[in-house]
Amino acid sequence: MFLYKKSRNFPKEEVYGLTGQIRRAAVSIPSNLAEGQGRKSTKEFINYLSMVLGSLREVETQVLIAPRLNYLKPEETKAIL
Numbered sequence: 001m002f003l004y005k006k007s008r009n010f011p012k013e014e015v016y017g018l019t020g021q022i023r024r025a026a027v028s029i030p031s032n033l034a035e036g037q038g039r040k041s042t043k044e045f046i047n048y049l050s051m052v053l054g055s056l057r058e059v060e061t062q063v064l065i066a067p068r069l070n071y072l073k074p075e076e077t078k079a080i081l
Contacts (some may be wrong), residue, residue, distance in 0.1 A: 001050045001061070003080060018062060018071070025058040 003026045010019045029052055036048025063080050066072040072080070 003063075006072060006076055006080065010066070014071070018066065018069070022059060022062040022066075025055045025062065028052075028055045029059070 004023060007019045007022055014020075014039065026051045032048045032051045032055065036052070041044050060081065063072070063077055067074060067077045
């Protein structure tokens with residue numbers, strides 16, 4: 001994943017901070033899509049889609065924070081978003 005590669009360059013002290021948060025949120029997106037698709041009802045699937053949207057917004061926010069901390073270059077941020 002592109003985001004995983006880019007977050008490797010974040011400072012080591014961020015391993016349990018922004019790096020971990022951004023990676024968990026990014027992984028939860030396809031995971032929740034897959035889990036929701038495997039549910040028996042449309043209502044359950046829609047609930048998982050809602051969680052996916054939340055995770056997408058979480059990743060977006062974290063990616064917008066990273067360049068402010070000089071962890072990402074503007075062009076990297078743009079590519080991720």
